[in-house]
Amino acid sequence: MYFYLVFIHVVSALFLGCFLAFPLAMNRLFSLESKELIISLKTILSFTRAGHYALVLLMISGIWMTIGYTSYPSLLWVGISILILILIGALIGMVHKQIKQIMFTADSAKELSKNRRQLTRYGWMTFFAILIAIFIMTNRSLF
């Protein structure tokens, strides 16, 4: 069973890893117009939805492994891991909400450029939060 949990956990982490390319992919958005822009925004929405599923699987498999099988992770490690997971979820959620809002306005391109700064900031914050999560996961002995 432990094997399956690690497998699910790591595959979910890979899925979440797609968001490492997010800030770069976002830059491309700002040069798109109307129809192309809407298609790209819809694609991003699919990714943010999938990101949330990946986070749920990470949470379930991670907690299951911690409670059921491992004795070494400290409470501090578990606490930080859960906090960072919630932070990533909140950031992806905010991107999701903003993209949805942009899609449903009459002039999406204009609305997107209005929200450019914030979206870029969320993108980079998600990027660094994922890097930190992977660092924490792969360096359990430090905590």
Ligand code: HEM
């Ligand atoms: C942001 C979310 C998370 C990401 C990206 C993530 C990613 C990873 C990765 C890549 C590994 C494999 C590392 C290795 O084997 O050296 C791992 C292992 C592990 N993670 Fe997570 N994780 C996350 C959240 C959590 C949470 C919230 C928990 C539980 C509190 C957790 C519990 C574990 C455990 C117990 C292992 C050890 C599995 C093993 O190698 O035996 N993870 N995680």
